[in-house]
Amino acid sequence: MACSSESSGKLSSDVSTSAMMAPSPATVDQTMTPVLFEIFGEMWNVQARLGQGVSASVYGVSSGRSSTAAVKEFQADAQGGDYGYHKERSVLEDIQGHKNIVTLYGVFTNHSAVGVATRCLLLELLDVNVSDLLVRASNQGHSMWMIQHCARDVLEALAFLHREGYVHADLKPRNVLWSAEDECFKLIDFGLSYKEGHQDVKYVQTDGYRAPEAELQNSLAQAGLEVDSGCTAAIDLWSLGIILLELYSGIKLKETVRSQEWKENNAAIVDHIFTRNSMACPAIPVYHLRDLIKSMLRVDPKLRSTADAALISPFFSIPFAPHIEDLVLLPTPVLRLLNVIDDSHLYNEDEYEDIVEDMKEECQKYGSVVSLLIPKENPGKGQVFVEYANAGDSKEAQRLLTGRTFDGKFVVATFYPLSAYKRGYLYQTVQ
Template sequence: MSLARQECKELSLGLELATIYGIFKVTECIAMGRCCEVYQGEQSSTKKCIALKVFRRCQDYGGALQRELSFLQKLSTPDAPVVDHLGEMRWEGRDILLQEMLTCTLRDIFLSIEGSSCSAWLVITLANDVLRGLAHIHDNGIVHADLKPMNLMWDAKTSMFKIIDFGLSFRTTEQYTHAIQSKGYQAPECMRWNSFSVAQRFKAVETPGPPADIWSAGCIIIEVSPRRRPGADELLGDPWLKQYHQPLFTDTVLLPTTVIRILNAEDPGIADSGITKDTIECRILNLCKKYGETRGHHFETALGHFYVCYQEPSEAEAAQQALTKCLLNERMLIVTFYSFSSWTKRDFY
């Protein structure tokens, strides 16, 4: 799907949709694809945001919708790096899928770093998340068939990349009859399959399977040998993915989470100034609570770093942006996001 805020036509901004899941106000058009448009919806009562995937009216996408819906219902689980499906509805002739609101696509991240090399932490995090997602998809007998940077999104709540968009997916047990994968991420067998699909000669070539997804993953992450394509489970056991890397400073600024880290919370001159640790901790915590409900905090005095965990990513983003411009004891605070997994492990650096 491509960003096309000016061209989205199915829902108007400000529209309120009354559903069995609550009332959602359409606040933004996020993207537009061949058969559907994606909007951001804000729940009136909680102010939480969800993604509304709207299939266009007056076009025969019923089969595609039902297929995608069946895959989402089967694959959605809290632990897998796959977009969470929240429900489905119809509104004035439009079919709408309700999904969790994710932060940004991998393509957005590539554009943000403007051709610079990704950090080892980012690559390993991406590789683990993509392969865990594919292992889950393949274990359920499904081929994603359109893995690409636009279909990988960062989830600020769980600090992981998630696989989205199952519009071209199919079951390994079915006789599939459509072209698959996007150019640049097509496995050789898919290129051949697509050329035969144009002539409707599906029986003349073997239907691609899970290895086609592994090729696409390799195009995104690392170069994969065409002679030996291991499964996602085998790749997850590779020692390279077991290396431990801390994120770079740019990673902690680029990828939002629910946790913020104030790098210079403690002044080396605190002892001489008469300001106690409890005083500085109270001041910072009061500042942080202005931007949302906190789930916990930690003051690593040996490093001079202060960590705060919020309920929602939007609260952490607001705090990070505001506190970065804030003066405390005549110092400009340096604030980044912090890995949620490191927070839960009490691993502070």
């Protein structure tokens, strides 16, 4: 497929390998007809369809240099125009540069074999989304480390977005994704976003994450009544409050927030959820998280917490260690191998050097190894830390090494935060 390229002012044609959601080998649709996008003079292969909406499809793509990205391809709207494309492009170009917002690499027009032209965004390819994390929570809820990490990252993005005058207007678990390369959560999908006070979309937010004032506005618009464009940045905080409550409880709350009991006194329901789950977590952080969520779920938007105010909550002053499950779910460029080395191997220098070389040789089969560390003392004693050149190699190694045997023992492979590894901080994870 040929295409003409346009500069967004923020693109290098040399797109680095980056991690919308990276397909794993298990998720690639093998029945999908192979598709090529020609982007800036280079052919990119479609690896998987990552999402399908009314107005756009999202694909994971890779180039011959093993670079990866996401392509969001827009269909023409009912009037034959490109409003959705121009809307999201303009918002993204205006807010680029924040670490917790998806990166726009560039834009191009794709011409299909039948002569149909479609507008496309070339975006950073991200990993697992919060919706998938909720599915994997199995009604147990996630760790305080995970919740704090997600809350801080999304609040940082919202604080920036709101300072720029924008309302996201569709914050939900599927629009918060993990970046393996940057080790943080990022916001995507700005198709409903607007400048505060200049709302140009009638229906905002997704059912289950919709603030009361947006619910009222949507109902009036559906009835054909004139509505006041009064949905402020506060609607984003409401959505985040629901997301954090779901992460803590491990339960999707769509039916709960539709109930009359919720509308009459959501604070009581929040208290009940925290009372039910509080045995699993230390009391003080739990109370801080509960109060933070309640501040986001005030019915009156004028009383609702702002993103900046939420970021100074006492909840963020408490350090947490990740659970081992967290490091399985959230990819990074560093792999940690457990159940591999016996203590006896650590104190014989010749044996130790042989093991280091053997492990490096094995790990290099899956990608480019930057460094490898086997600590001789705690913390981290006997664990193998392998830093790969990128998260793609690390994910492939994790997939292939998990369950392998080494010296008669089954290997357990998790990821490990690159930032902590670089600082030499090898914490003991919570089981």
